Amino acid sequence: MILKNATALINRQLQKTDIKIDNGIISEIGQGLQGEKVVDVEGMIISPAFVDIHTHVRVGQEYKEDPAATIARAVSGGYFAINAMPNTVPPVTNAATVKYLQNLPAPEGFKVLVTGMMTQDNVLTEIEEMSAAGIVALSDDGRWTDNSFLFYQAIKYAMKNNLLVIDHAQDSTLFRSGRIYEGRASFHTGLKGFPKAAEAAAIYRDGMLNATVGAKLHITHVSTLSALETIGFLKQLGIHVTSDVTPHHLLFDESVYHTYDTNLKANPPFGDERDRKALIHSLRNGEIQAIATDHAPHSEPEKDQEWEDAPYGIASIDAVFSVLYTELVETRMIPLETLLTALSTAPAKLLKLDHGIEVGKEANLVLVRTGITETVTHVQGAKNNPYIGKEVHAKVEGTIIKGQIAYGHLQPAN
Amino acid sequence: MKHLLGTKDLTKEEILTILDMAAPMKDIILREIKKVPTLRGKIIATLFYEPSTRTKNSFELAAKFMSADTVSISVATSAVQKGESLRDTVYTLEAMGVDAIVIRHSRNGAPHYLASFSKASIVNGGDGQNEHPSQALLDLFTIREHKGRIEGLKVLILGDIMHSRVAKSNIYALSKLGAEVIVSGPPTLIPEHVKEYAEVCYDVDAAIRKADVVNVLRLQLERQQAGLITSLQDYHATYGLTKERVAKGKDDLLILHPGPMNRGIEIDEEVAYSRQSVIQEQVSNGVAVRMAIYYLLLGGAQA
Numbered sequence: 001m002i003l004k005n006a007t008a009l010i011n012r013q014l015q016k017t018d019i020k021i022d023n024g025i026i027s028e029i030g031q032g033l034q035g036e037k038v039v040d041v042e043g044m045i046i047s048p049a050f051v052d053i054h055t056h057v058r059v060g061q062e063y064k065e066d067p068a069a070t071i072a073r074a075v076s077g078g079y080f081a082i083n084a085m086p087n088t089v090p091p092v093t094n095a096a097t098v099k100y101l102q103n104l105p106a107p108e109g110f111k112v113l114v115t116g117m118m119t120q121d122n123v124l125t126e127i128e129e130m131s132a133a134g135i136v137a138l139s140d141d142g143r144w145t146d147n148s149f150l151f152y153q154a155i156k157y158a159m160k161n162n163l164l165v166i167d168h169a170q171d172s173t174l175f176r177s178g179r180i181y182e183g184r185a186s187f188h189t190g191l192k193g194f195p196k197a198a199e200a201a202a203i204y205r206d207g208m209l210n211a212t213v214g215a216k217l218h219i220t221h222v223s224t225l226s227a228l229e230t231i232g233f234l235k236q237l238g239i240h241v242t243s244d245v246t247p248h249h250l251l252f253d254e255s256v257y258h259t260y261d262t263n264l265k266a267n268p269p270f271g272d273e274r275d276r277k278a279l280i281h282s283l284r285n286g287e288i289q290a291i292a293t294d295h296a297p298h299s300e301p302e303k304d305q306e307w308e309d310a311p312y313g314i315a316s317i318d319a320v321f322s323v324l325y326t327e328l329v330e331t332r333m334i335p336l337e338t339l340l341t342a343l344s345t346a347p348a349k350l351l352k353l354d355h356g357i358e359v360g361k362e363a364n365l366v367l368v369r370t371g372i373t374e375t376v377t378h379v380q381g382a383k384n385n386p387y388i389g390k391e392v393h394a395k396v397e398g399t400i401i402k403g404q405i406a407y408g409h410l411q412p413a414n
Numbered sequence: 415m416k417h418l419l420g421t422k423d424l425t426k427e428e429i430l431t432i433l434d435m436a437a438p439m440k441d442i443i444l445r446e447i448k449k450v451p452t453l454r455g456k457i458i459a460t461l462f463y464e465p466s467t468r469t470k471n472s473f474e475l476a477a478k479f480m481s482a483d484t485v486s487i488s489v490a491t492s493a494v495q496k497g498e499s500l501r502d503t504v505y506t507l508e509a510m511g512v513d514a515i516v517i518r519h520s521r522n523g524a525p526h527y528l529a530s531f532s533k534a535s536i537v538n539g540g541d542g543q544n545e546h547p548s549q550a551l552l553d554l555f556t557i558r559e560h561k562g563r564i565e566g567l568k569v570l571i572l573g574d575i576m577h578s579r580v581a582k583s584n585i586y587a588l589s590k591l592g593a594e595v596i597v598s599g600p601p602t603l604i605p606e607h608v609k610e611y612a613e614v615c616y617d618v619d620a621a622i623r624k625a626d627v628v629n630v631l632r633l634q635l636e637r638q639q640a641g642l643i644t645s646l647q648d649y650h651a652t653y654g655l656t657k658e659r660v661a662k663g664k665d666d667l668l669i670l671h672p673g674p675m676n677r678g679i680e681i682d683e684e685v686a687y688s689r690q691s692v693i694q695e696q697v698s699n700g701v702a703v704r705m706a707i708y709y710l711l712l713g714g715a716q717a
Contacts, residue, residue: 187607188422190522190544190579260523305499306521308542 001403001412002035003365005042009340010357019046021363024109024403029359037412041367044397045336048344048356049080049364052317053244054141054166054220054292057082057112059101060089065297065315069381071106074295075407076379077318078343078366078396081111082295083351085141085166092116093125095133102134109364109402113351115139115166118154122147127154131161136351139166141220142267144202146172152209159215164350166220169202169227170268179308180269181224185254191308196275199268200226207234207241218350219243221294223268225278228287242350244292245279247320248386251327252276262303262310263386266294280333283342290347291324291339293317297382315382323387325370325394336370367398367408415710417529417536420545421587429551429587435706436555436699442479443701452713453482459512461487461503462539463494463519468673468697469539469549473516476704480713485512500524504532513712517541535711543577549672550583552703554591556696557627560668565592570621571612572655573631573680574603580672581631585611596621599631599653602642618653622663629670630655633680646679655681660690670696 003019010017010029020028020035052074058064074082084101086092092101092114101114115137116130127138138158144167145151158165174194180186182193203219207230210217219231222243234241248266253276256264270276282288296313303310316323321343328334344366348355355364374395376387398408415428442450458477462470470486477484485507489495494503500519507515514535517525522542529536540546558564569588575581575597585608588595595612597604598621604614615621622628637643650656660667669681669691677683686693 182606184607184610187582187605187610190542190582192543193605260526301499304501306519306527307523308521 001037001039002033003046004033004038004040006044006046008046008357009048009337012337012341014045014337019357019365021400021403024363026357026359026361026363029357039410039412041410044367044369046357047340047366047368048348049366049399049401050078050321050343051347051351051353051355052079052082052293052295053290053347053350054294055082055084055317056294056296056313057084057088057101057104058297064299064302065382067104070295070297070317071104071110071112073318073379073381075107075110075399075401076396078321078368078399079317080109080364080399080401080406081113081348081351081353083113083115083136086115086117086139087142091120092130093120095126095129098130098133098135107401107406108404109362110406111353115141118165119145119147119150122150124150124154124157127157127161131163135163137164137166139168141166141168144168144170144172148205148209151206152213155210155213155215155217159213162216162352164216164218166218167203167206168221169199169206169219171198171202174198180257181254181271183254183272185257189257189260191257196224196226196271199224200230203227203230203234207231207239210241211237211239214240216350217241220292221246221249221268222279222288223249223275224271225275228278228282232287243288244290244347245283245288246292246294247316247324248314250276250279250283250291250324260307261386262305262307263314263384265307265310265312266296266314267312280328284334284338289342290350291320291342292347293320298384300383303384314384314386316385316387318379319376319385319387319392321368321396322374322376322392322394323390326392330393363400363403365400366396367400367410368394369397370394417525418547418707418711419525419529419536419538421547421550421583421590422545424547424587424590426590429554429590432551432703432706432710433555433558435709436702439705439709440699440702442705443698448479449481450479451481453477453480453708456482456513456712457485457511458482458514458516458708459485459487459507460516460539461507461518463489463517464540466518466539468700469518472697472700473537473539473548473704476701476708479701480705480708482708482712485510500527501531504528504534508533514708537707537711540579542579544579545583546579547583548700548704548707549580550587551707552696552700553584553629553670553672554587555703556670556692556699557668559699560692561626564588566594567626568594568596568624570596570598570625570628571631572618572621572628573599573653574633574637575599575608575631576603576605577634578631584629596625600643600649603637619659619662622659622667625663625667627668627670628655628663629672630681632672632674633676635676650679654679655685657682657684660685660688666690668692672696
């Protein structure tokens, strides 16, 4: 297949080129390429396909969203790899569950990476066996590892096995004392507030413990300015720490809580306008490496109740690119190159995937079109997507996984 | 007005309309025959997910005085015990032709949630730590009856501001009407953002000296276990409305309490029943104010 007249993101820069794919591999990049199965992609932008570092695949809770729907939504959103969080039912604590997740039915070449739990019931999980089975990361996502001693031991295993430590950094006692961050919105809604320091304090502990270990500590879904400052401080000390941010933390602040819309209930909660601007700024300057969806589907009855009783979570993996483009790129807050990199090669690098538009690499590509007008609709799976009904100015036209068109209507001319 | 969800969303004019309307309603209550036909043929349901003596009965009496039929759902004996969702409970009430639902719920925003889909008028009878608008309106009505105005008065709200829906509804309504709101209480129970509406004065004695009105909040006794107050005795000594403190205040200091009281903790017995206290009057005024609320929500169009 030859993708003709593309504008492709190569080494973080957009350039006009053709791309030739043979046997699932990018075989040639350059202008005026000749061959069979030519697809004219004039007007589209080609990026390395997206990679999600933080996806909740509801194995054992299929009523929330069938894993097949989660994967289909990911593919339609331009993703070729997702990293499944371990809070499945049962949770990922041993090699058998790892293999089950890895082998979920998916389009040829689509990767379900798996993260294992770090601790369970206050002991370490079978980290060694899970590593042998191919987990890429450890995490106690959704629940911070309170026990400092155990966390310290776990990151040593992570270091030895070269696993990413995906840290939902949030002091648990403080978190339990509230529902959203203490601030203007907690006063105005009655929803109990907990201090934002819950995030920075947890990052500080985990970072300092990592100072002598040197594991690949990764703070996920960063939500506050003080968290960013703490990460900056740890980096100054030479401590290895990376981070990601979710689309919703880039787009919403605490003012949305006035509506008590349960589809906007996520954990960590939204900070104020300063926090949100700081997150955008840090994404732009690369202090935050990646965008993670934290795709967390829930059923309609679970979300259709009193705000405080509804579960935390937003499921929007299929809408992420179009929404972020519209809100951040079109408004000139983030360059397109930065957005695409943060969705693709940056998270791939954190997860040790060899990824990018380069001769010899697997052809995992996403084709997007901008400057159009569309409305985000619900297609399949869970409906707790706050972007449904929103007007966007970009869309994913196609997803190519291992050289095959996994999504979209791209037709070769001959 | 379709719903009454909170004083935060009311305009100054709407608040004044309710207060003005409550005066003739109070006249009705004081008559021999306490009944007007205004809401004949209307059905008002009270849906209380939390215990209540005065609010629930006050809303029900107010409906009866206006000739509405009332349905009272108490959670302990209803299908809620069988796991019926709030949405389905409301659909059930709607199917029975209910025109207004007064809801009290421990969850913040529960009335807003109902208002998002219900055809009936929703009246917030207290939601979590958010708002209790009818209580604030009856407090304002009581204050205005005694002081003749709200604007320019110094109103001290004393106690657990953080968890009090009464405090929040009062703070919004009072500041909209131009009162000067002062809050006082333990530092753990004063939210930072109250400063947008009120002066924070931790010195209770100084605050009382300034005040024309003091509204004392009920202290939930479990706040000590939650790590928020030092001890009940300490609380009483430092933040309680004692006889000695009242003696240092203005002679015509007006004392309110939304009830139920913890006598000897946030307020002394002698203070609660002193000549400056209007705590019992608040209860009578509550019925009048709730009649006014019904009138505006349900009777206004026909009137």
